[in-house]
Amino acid sequence: MRRVCLALPTNRACAGTITALAEEAAHAAAHFDVEVHLLILDTSDSSGTSDAAGAPEAAEDTGATPFARNAAAVAALAPAPRVVVHHLDEAWQRAFLERVIRRSGVPGPGLLLDLMLPDAVSYGACTNRIFLVAAALGCTSVHRRDSDGDYQLLDGRKVFPIDHELRALGRRAGDVAADATAVTRNELDPAHGDRPVVLVGGSFIGELSVDVGEIRELDPAVYHDVVGLWAPPVWSEEEKRELVEASFTGGGTEPFRADETVLGPPDIWRVDMCNLGLDHRVYERLPLPPATDTIGSDYFLLHVVLDTGLPGVVHNRHIVNYYTPERRTGPGFTAYQVRFAKFLLSMLYLHPVYGEMTALGEDLLDERHEVRTAPILDSVRRSADWDPAENVRRLDVLDRSYRRLGGKYADFADHLAPLRERLLAEARADAERFALLIDAWGALVAAAHAERAAATGETGAAG
Template sequence: MNRVCLTLPTNRACSATVTALHAEAAYAVRHFGADVQLLILDSADAATRAGHRRTVAALPPEPGVTVHHLDEAAQRDFLHRLVQKAGLPEPDRLLRLMLPPAVSYGACTNRAFLLAAALGCDSVHRRDSDSTYQLHAGQQVFPVHHELPWLGRPAAEAMAAVTRTDLDPALSHRPVSLAGASFIGELSVDIGEIRALDETVHHDVVSLWAPGGWPEDRTRALVAESFTGAGTAPFTGDHSTLTLVDPMRVDMCNVAFDRAVYERVPLPPATDTIGSDYFLLHLVHDAGLPGILHNRHIENFHTPERRTATGFPAYQRRFVKFLLSMLYFHDVYDRMAAEGAGLLDERQRVRPDRIVAFLRESTTLDRTENIWRLDRVDTAYRKLGGRYADFAHQLGAQRDQLLDQAEQDIHSFADLTQAWPALMEAART
């Protein structure tokens, strides 16, 4: 029996999502005989957590489903014991990288990875609190339908079960390491207002996540598909492809990883940065590890706090930090793509040492391109006026800090990746 971790990191009220996730866990048990460890990592305020506790307490007992609802105090206690057991240097810093005081999409998922290892799980299946399942013929469309059967098994065994295969036969002995889909509905990044206000400014801003040397036609194509997911068309029937999954086709609200991936390399622990949790999608693809791309897309929506007086500048800052991170990540992605199968050891597992080396080398890059990005954002936001111009003014006072943080985030990621195998070993035992 597969033991799997279905996880929901959250810092907002999401009782309806918790209830729906429990239904997906029950589906996994009934249809696949899985042992589901349903893991809710709750960083919300005390009143919201209390509401979640009441929701969890009201869930009907489901054989094969074990619910774990951990607030940050419980998570910190687990991580503290883990770091002490691993015996690594700078334990306090490691603890901060795994449970920082600020929002970190990568760090919250890293905690799920470690807890999944401690629970003896074979895979992690991640969902988000600002999304919901589609309905088809009155039934919820659960992504776990495509995730569970094949993760960790040779790709050759999955060929008869998928709709189509687009995989080099030479890779068919490698394990299925990822299963995922995207989303429908609102943009994954809350910048739709920018596009509504001025499409030219929208292009100028979104294009900044492309490498600086890209030709205009390629950049324009990237802007057109960026953050749009699978569009708006609803689910009408299953389709799945065994392939090397394109990272642009999968969202982290709708993904599952085999343990052989996340137990080797973590996600970037960068704080206040959107997109910091997508690294493993690139790693699986570039290492030539097979995956299943399906069409059980999750429905995305935006919660209102991103548009409040305090939430707006905080969210826009995360977006800008994402743009600055791309100086380093594009360099690392290029190196990973060139390395290909060299990213794997003789057991077809990812080699953390290669990732650490690429990250450290990227931190020597000249910052000129990022200075150019900040200049472009400043110009674009001032054109929009209003609160965007106000944010541009704030950004001007933070330029040096942002440039330093973008580089330091990569150093921190390298340090955590280097420590990760020892942390995982401590978690498993």
Template sequence: MRRVCLTLPTHRACAETIAAVAEEAAHGAAHFGVEVRFLILDSSDAAVRAEHRAAVRALPPAPGVVVHHLDETGQRAVLREAIAACGAGSPERLLDLMLPSRVSYGACTNRAFLVAEALGCSSVHRRDSDSRYQYLDGKPVFPLHHELAALGRRAADVAGLVTRSRLDPACADRPVAVVGGSFVGEMSVDVAEIRRLDPAVYGEVVGLSIPDGYPEIWRANLIEESFRGAGTAAFTADRTTLTAVSPTRVDMCNVGFDREVYGRVPLPPATDTIGSDYFLLHLVHGARLPGVLHNRHIVNYHTGERRSDQGFLAYQLRFAKFLLSAGYFHTVYARMAAAGDTLLDGAGHVRASAVAELVRDSTRLDPAGNAERLDVLDRSYRKLGGRYAEAADLLAARAGQLLDEARQDMADFALLIDAWAPLVHATHSVKGIA
């Protein structure tokens, strides 16, 4: 029986989301005859973990669904076993990249990838702790439905299942590597305030995330679309497109990957950096692997923590690191797009060594561009005043550290790509995951 992993990484209270995602898992098992491993990777504090354990115990039994709730102790045990089995030269360094002490959007998903490998899954489907589903006629519309229908199948065989196809016919024999949608509802609460306070400052700050050299009209459109997902329109009917999926049309709370992608290249383990977990979307697009884009968008909302002063400063740090990582990532993304089919070997598999080389080369970029980004951010935040001036002080005090970290994050990513294949193979020997 085909086995898949529906994963929910979390570091905050989300008992309602656990119940909702479990319902999605049951839907997938019932409609596609698969075994769904619902994997909760829990980095919450002890009190919240207890709430999550209670939420898991309260889940109704569902045929074909197995729930795994791993706290960081359990995750660390799995990682130590796999790292020891793969014979890594620097096991503690590798463990730190997989389970850092700071927030890492890529690392938490990498752990899901490895646990999914240990469980014998053919795909990973990710949701987030602040996810909610849209409804039609009183029933939730689950993204998993489209993910299970297409992932891993030859694109030509999926063409008859979608609303339309915009795929290059030359790619028709390749398997579908990614299926995804976006989110609807309010845009990011953090940058939304900047836009409300001063649209010109918003344009300048968000513009730091756009690659250099874009014509001004394109830059303006990209800035307008950034952080907004799929807008606010309610779901009324399915619309699916077989295509080379644009990374800007998918949110990582609403995505499924075939193991032929994540089994060969991991996500960047950068800490405190939003957007770092979107790398595989760019890799799939650059390598011209087929995907399906759908409109079963997740409903976006923000927890109280995101609206607190402490949450604000934490996010601004992660946003700043995102802007500092942009120069490195944009260089890699452009080179992957230029490489195209040459990123694949003769069997159509991603060549991890080629990706690692591009990532490692990016560390040689002149850091002057990032210093200028910090200057723009500092000037913009001080113009906004209030708590943004406080954020500017925080970033100014850490400027040197942030610049160094942005470069080191890419070097660490290249190191992890080099270690990934033996680590994935070793994970197959891990036993007894609860």
């Protein structure tokens, strides 16, 4: 029986999401020959008063800390056969990482710990922690969800993405193509039939995945200028316009009615990290960029799968996306817009890597259809030397665009202006640190496998 990891990284109270994920875990264990490890990596506040941020049902403040409210939700879960729940607080995660890093023997343990568990928000780092804990638990796949999403309903029943993930992940692509329960459309190159399916994903319905919808409503021209900044500068205006139209829209707004699953080169424009299953043969080879305060830093492996020619399945069991209220006002708005600006700056260093991976294509796979990490590491290292002039231009466009919008956006432009040099330096440093983590990743994964007994034997905050 294989072990799989259904994972939720969170830094907020999200009792409703925890309850819903437990339902998905129980459903998976009841319908597939798997043991499901429901992993909640929780860095929410465990000492102060609750901020009442998170899922809609968390809006009523009980006076308990966000971590305590999550812990109460875990304690209230009904036991389910072959479902093991792990609710791991920041102290547990830190101790686990310290052991793994020490066991790995990789130099610079202090820096590695900062890259894996930084003080600031990091979408890549929290997912990298999931990967290492999953390795320690002996899981063969990770199934990631987010705290600001919910499941769609069909005839009153929740539609769980994990069905499609477990039907295909890790299997020979040719066998998946022949399985009518796994795919409704086959676009697989017959020559790739022996390759494993390493990615199964869907998207979301509802609001844009990135909180820029208000900009589009206020001024579509400004929206085009701002969102177009994440395109490669060499693209034509038509290509940029198509990018802007497709960006952050996910699966649109149409509700789920019937399954549509496509096997082949995955359309990563229709896959989001809130709705993703990955095989261990991908995430145990490469980590995600550990950049802090940078949205989109957790999408790197989707490009790896597509560019190497590894098969995937894209489905339409989309997650319902909603926003937590703190994104839209005051300090929360400012923090989120900084993360969006850093996302745009990160493209200077990621686009060259994506381009080189596309050019190398299948040459990035070895004879066992596993990713060759050395060429990617070399590309990431060299990307840090790119001329930052394009990022200076991006910041100029952001400043001009936000001042044109006025109001809180003009205020944000005032906030951003004195941060320019720091943000430019951080974007370059993020590329350099990503290379360091790639170089250490193999040893960290091996050490995590060796930590299995410790990971399952300690309790701490584990439920």
